[in-house]
Amino acid sequence: MSSANRTVDRLRPFTTTIFAEMSALAVDHDAVNLGQGFPDTDGPASMLDAARQAITDGRNQYPPGIGVPELRRAVARTQHDLYGLDYDPDREVLITVGATEAIAGAVVGLVEPGDEVIMIEPYYDAYAATVAMAGGVRRVVPLVPDGDGFRLDRERLAAAFGPKTSMVLVNSPHNPTGTVLSRDDLTEIARLCVEHDVVAVTDEVYEHLVFDGRTHTPLATLPGMRARTLRISSAAKTFNCTGWKVGWVSGPPELVSATRTAKQYMSYVGSGPFQPAVAHALEHEMGWVRESALALQAKRDRISTALTDAGFAVHRSEATYFVCADPRPLGVDDGIEFCRSLPERIGVAAVPVSVFTDDREPWHHLLRFAFAKRDEVIAEAAERLRRL
Ligand SMILES: *Cc1c(COP(=O)(O)O)cnc(C)c1O
Numbered sequence: 112m113s114s115a116n117r118t119v120d121r122l123r124p125f126t127t128t129i130f131a132e133m134s135a136l137a138v139d140h141d142a143v144n145l146g147q148g149f150p151d152t153d154g155p156a157s158m159l160d161a162a163r164q165a166i167t168d169g170r171n172q173y174p175p176g177i178g179v180p181e182l183r184r185a186v187a188r189t190q191h192d193l194y195g196l197d198y199d200p201d202r203e204v205l206i207t208v209g210a211t212e213a214i215a216g217a218v219v220g221l222v223e224p225g226d227e228v229i230m231i232e233p234y235y236d237a238y239a240a241t242v243a244m245a246g247g248v249r250r251v252v253p254l255v256p257d258g259d260g261f262r263l264d265r266e267r268l269a270a271a272f273g274p275k276t277s278m279v280l281v282n283s284p285h286n287p288t289g290t291v292l293s294r295d296d297l298t299e300i301a302r303l304c305v306e307h308d309v310v311a312v313t314d315e316v317y318e319h320l321v322f323d324g325r326t327h328t329p330l331a332t333l334p335g336m337r338a339r340t341l342r343i344s345s346a347a348k349t350f351n352c353t354g355w356k357v358g359w360v361s362g363p364p365e366l367v368s369a370t371r372t373a374k375q376y377m378s379y380v381g382s383g384p385f386q387p388a389v390a391h392a393l394e395h396e397m398g399w400v401r402e403s404a405l406a407l408q409a410k411r412d413r414i415s416t417a418l419t420d421a422g423f424a425v426h427r428s429e430a431t432y433f434v435c436a437d438p439r440p441l442g443v444d445d446g447i448e449f450c451r452s453l454p455e456r457i458g459v460a461a462v463p464v465s466v467f468t469d470d471r472e473p474w475h476h477l478l479r480f481a482f483a484k485r486d487e488v489i490a491e492a493a494e495r496l497r498r499l
Pocket residue numbers: 148208209210211212235282286314316344345346347348353356357358
């Protein structure tokens with residue numbers, strides 16, 4: 112076999128990921144890994160029990176393609192209770208293999224080759240790769256600094272919409288910046304989607320992990336948007352079970368059906384025993400989730416203070432697992448090089464934000480730190496950051 116890269120052209124830009132490189136460096140130098148965005152503790156005990164019980168009960172064969180009924184009902188009920196959004200669990204909810212497959216299914220099922228898909232930069236890495244798989248063309252609209260946080264560049268957003276736009280991918284609360292898009296930003300996205308007859312796919316996997324008394328507003332609740340929005344969420348970040356890969360999409364029947372058509376030939380169905388366990392968690396463990404968000408808020412505070420004390424300019428994180436920090440006050444402006452050197456220098460790993468962008472220049476310096484880690488891990492990272 113030749114060792115040449117045999118990957119097709121359209122996927123070649125996605126061959127390597129920074130996460131693998133940074134995690135390898137973290138292992139080599141025994142660093143505290145704040146690069147990886149997953150929690151290091153388990154979700155609610157009753158949910159873990161429910162999964163074991165489902166295996167014992169023999170729920171080990173293919174579940175229905177659209178997902179087990181109790182999970183679809185729980186997904187629908189949660190959205191009704193929290194946001195007043197009503198979805199028919201039989202026609203308007205689809206269970207997927209994580210939010211990742213929901214995104215892939217929506218894009219592959221709804222985007223024609225050559226169609227343009229708008230996404231907010233920095234963007235979650237799967238968006239660009241998935242649009243490339245569908246033969247779509249991505250158009251990026253940046254977040255811009257706004258005080259110590261970020262907001263959408265609304266002029267660039269309006270300019271990005273055109274006759275070829277078929278979809279906008281909206282991620283709020285936003286990974287990697289921890290931004291919750293403002294009402295004004297959401298209103299402008301909704302106005303443009305209606306005016307240009309564009310479908311919105313919303314990645315809301317951090318919907319419950321918002322801080323400082325903020326509330327999350329689904330784009331689907333804005334005027335005209337229920338009929339043109341596919342709302343995606345997942346158990347992964349909500350219930351600390353990123354390895355279970357249980358996600359879902361909710362929306363009008365024709366959009367869910369298009370997603371289902373693609374999903375059907377990606378994975379056929381999602382994992383059987385984890386679906387009833389997540390249904391149990393949605394029905395009985397939302398209190399656990401509220402506690403988890405409060406604990407994350409405290410972790411956000413601790414790591415933000417440690418970064419500030421170490422000399423970084425720290426951006427406001429309003430939600431998610433992440434906070435972004437600017438090392439320029441330390442005399443550093445190459446975020447990628449800095450991230451490569453940090454594990455060896457001080458024993459902490461982070462990821463450079465520029466890897467989530469097309470236009471790297473404005474993001475060149477910035478670092479993302481994940482704080483969904485045990486308190487002693489955060490404390491150790493804080494201690495090591497003092498060495499800077
Ligand atoms: C973690 C993450 C996902 C993936 O969720 P899964 O349910 O694990 O597939 C999708 N979008 C964003 C923004 C994420 O941070």
